[in-house]
Amino acid sequence: MKRIQVVPGWSFRDESGNELNPQLFSLLAAIHEHGKLTAATKSVGISYRHGWNLLNTWAAFFGVPLVSMQKGKGATLTPLGDKLLWAKQRVVARLEPQLDSLTSQLNLEIHRALEGVSPLLRVHASYGYAVALLPEHASEIQLDLQYKSGEEALAALNRGVCDIAGFHVPIEGMSQAQIKKYGHYLKPRVHKVIQFITRRQGLIVKRDNPCEIQGLSDLLRDDVRFINRQEDSGTRTLLDELLRREKINPAKVSGYDDEEFTHSAVAAYVAAGMADVGIGVEAAARQFNLDFIPLSYERYLFVCHHRSLQQEAVIRFLEMIRTSQFYQAVRELPGYSPDLCGDVVGVEEALNQSSR
Incomplete structure (x- = not known):
């Protein structure tokens, strides 16, 4: 029997009506899980370059970074990145x-x-x-x-x-x-x-x-x-x-x-x-x-x-x-x-x- 599933989607727009990529949430979740941008982008199925550009685009949108990158320590979510990830989960x-x-x-x-x-x-x-x-x-x-x-x-x-x-x-x-x-x-x-x-x-x-x-x-x-x-x-x-x-x-x-x-x-x-x-x-x-x-x-x-x-x-x-x-x-x-x-x-x- 045919069955459908209702899945909510998020949409962010700036004051000019520019819509940003909802794929960010998948990337944030993967960074939270893996602790490395390389592993996270691979898990999500996107290139490292695309993942990096995605994070920079959203950082510019909000005015603060969403991920902290430190050599030898991998990648961790900033307070805003963490709140964005879990806000979606809560909704x-x-x-x-x-x-x-x-x-x-x-x-x-x-x-x-x-x-x-x-x-x-x-x-x-x-x-x-x-x-x-x-x-x-x-x-x-x-x-x-x-x-x-x-x-x-x-x-x-x-x-x-x-x-x-x-x-x-x-x-x-x-x-x-x-x-x-x-x-x-x-x-x-x-x-x-x-x-x-x-x-x-x-x-x-x-x-x-x-x-x-x-x-x-x-x-x-x-x-x-x-x-x-x-x-x-x-x-x-x-x-x-x-x-x-x-x-x-x-x-x-x-x-x-x-x-x-x-x-x-x-x-x-x-x-x-x-x-x-x-x-x-x-x-x-x-x-x-x-x-x-x-x-x-x-x-x-x-x-x-x-x-x-x-x-x-x-x-x-x-x-x-x-x-x-x-x-x-x-x-x-x-x-x-x-x-x-x-x-x-x-x-x-x-x-x-x-x-x-």
């Missing part, structure tokens, strides 16, 4: 859920225009690395995947707006407040839970952990800047519960009110040096070559009406996430496990597993 990371949702809608329309249309499955789910794998493996169904907060997804399921809702809960120590919140939407006689994956949440810190952060108590230090997730996210709920257990007042955490909207956006924020530590999944930390301090394991769950288990689209969905290919794709994500993926259990059993 892309922040827009991931919206872009993926738009991609899903466009691919759905393409699929509908083709002959032999497959069954439609509407999924509203909290954004995550494993959930983002679904479109790649959904060859037997039309997958309409829309990213929402866990609570929004469950509310949509109850309104009949989607067929499956996805959200995540702690594997151990789920608070009564969380059980009450999710229990408001989940009806044991109506719904069934599809086990999906487990993932590891923790603190994302700079490479080699220069601030020597060991746990949540270090967030109270004056020399530590924190970046949080948005208020309606499951990760924010998890953090608040962990802080409560350790009797840490969120108001005393520098940066608690500063928010990003995805795990990768938090990681990009830390990678850019705008914070010393953030909260997120291990896969995000590894994506940006950062270190990770585990705090808790979570179980990601899908919920559907029990009658939906007999629908062709849901049957094919279950077959898909039970395949060895999907299991392997999940295992390649740092901190993720597909154990029990595809198992169908009752609501009470699923919530009890997390409240022990």
Whole structure:
């Protein structure tokens, strides 16, 4: 089946309308990775001369150099070069859920225009690395995947707006407040839970952990800047519960009110040096070559009406996430496990597993 992907692009223009080459971002990323202009230009697939001219052109545009070149020490990004690189990463990371949702809608329309249309499955789910794998493996169904907060997804399921809702809960120590919140939407006689994956949440810190952060108590230090997730996210709920257990007042955490909207956006924020530590999944930390301090394991769950288990689209969905290919794709994500993926259990059993 034909699929398209929505990829954002950056454009810089001066006051005269002259547009500069977006290839600079690829070159800056390669310099950051390799530390040498020769290796960076080779990695990007351009000549050394072209790379050198590109850096000089942009340096003239901004009025300051983007790369520092020292004999015997290679090439390093200047503060502006570093900010430009990570600014792009942050924008892309922040827009991931919206872009993926738009991609899903466009691919759905393409699929509908083709002959032999497959069954439609509407999924509203909290954004995550494993959930983002679904479109790649959904060859037997039309997958309409829309990213929402866990609570929004469950509310949509109850309104009949989607067929499956996805959200995540702690594997151990789920608070009564969380059980009450999710229990408001989940009806044991109506719904069934599809086990999906487990993932590891923790603190994302700079490479080699220069601030020597060991746990949540270090967030109270004056020399530590924190970046949080948005208020309606499951990760924010998890953090608040962990802080409560350790009797840490969120108001005393520098940066608690500063928010990003995805795990990768938090990681990009830390990678850019705008914070010393953030909260997120291990896969995000590894994506940006950062270190990770585990705090808790979570179980990601899908919920559907029990009658939906007999629908062709849901049957094919279950077959898909039970395949060895999907299991392997999940295992390649740092901190993720597909154990029990595809198992169908009752609501009470699923919530009890997390409240022990």
